[in-house]
Amino acid sequence: MTHCSHFHCSLQVEQYVGEIKGGLRPTMKLTIIGMVHSKPKSFSVTLLCDPVDANKDVGLLFTVNFSEKSITRNARIAGKWGREEKTIPYFPFTAGDTFKMELLCEHQQIRVLLDGRQLCDFTHRIQPLNLVKALRISGDIKLTKVA
Template sequence: MTEKERCPKVEQYVGEIKGGLRPAMRITVIGMVPSNPKSFSVTLLCDPVDANKDVGMLFTVNFSDKSITRNARIAGKWGIEEKNIPYFPFTAGDTFKMEFLCEHQQIRVLLDGRQLCDFTHRIQPLNLVKALQITGDVKLTKVA
C-alpha cells in the first residue's frame, strides 16, 4: 500500500493490497475527524476499479447516531449488519490511529491501541480482497 499525505475534508483514497488480504497483515489508518462530521467509511474491496463487486468489509462510522456498522457484500447481496461496539470512540477535532489486523477467522479493529470490534471473514479466500478505500468526513495523515 502507498502512503497518502494530508488531503481535503471529504476525500476518496484507494490503495492496492498487493497479493490480497492475508492473515498477519495489518492496515493502519491515521487521521483526524473534522469539525461537524457526518460519516466516513473504510472499505475492503475485491475490485479497486468496480466498487459494485464483492466487498470484504464495509466499516462505516456514523456520527449522527454514534454507530459503527460492519457488513460484507457477496455475489451482489449485502449480509447482516453488525453494530455492537463497547463505546463510540470518535470525537470531532480528534486524531486517531485505527488498525485493522487480519487474523485467520476475523479482522480485529483497534482504535488508539484498544480493541474496538471484530468482524468475521465472509469472503473466502481472503486474497480476493485486493484494495482499501476510505471515503467521507476524515482527514487522512497516513495509510499504511
C-alpha cells in the same frame, strides 16, 4: 492565496483508494491515521475485491455515523449485502480529534483496534481472503497516513 474554492477548503471529503498487494492475508495489518472533521457526518473504510468496479464483492464495509454514534460492519458477497453488525463497547471518535485505526487480519476475522484498544472484530465472509485487493477510505476525515 491557495487556489481552492470556498466549498472544498476545510470540509473536503477524503477519498483514498490503495491496493493491497497480493490481497489480504492473515497477520497483515492495515494502519489508518487521520483526523476527524470538525463537523463530521460519517466516514467509511471499505475492503474491496476490485478497486475499480464498486459493484464487486466487499470484504468489509466499516461505516462510522456521528449523528447516531454508531459503527456498522457488513460485507457484500455475490452482489448481496449480509447481516449488519453494530455492537461496539463505546463510540471512540470525536470531532476534530486525531485517531489511529488498525485493521488486523487474523485467520478467522478482522480485528479493529482504535488507539490501541480493541473496538470490534468482523468474521471473514469472503473466502479466500486474497480476493480482497484494495482499501478505500472516504468521508469526513483527513488522512495523515495509511500503511
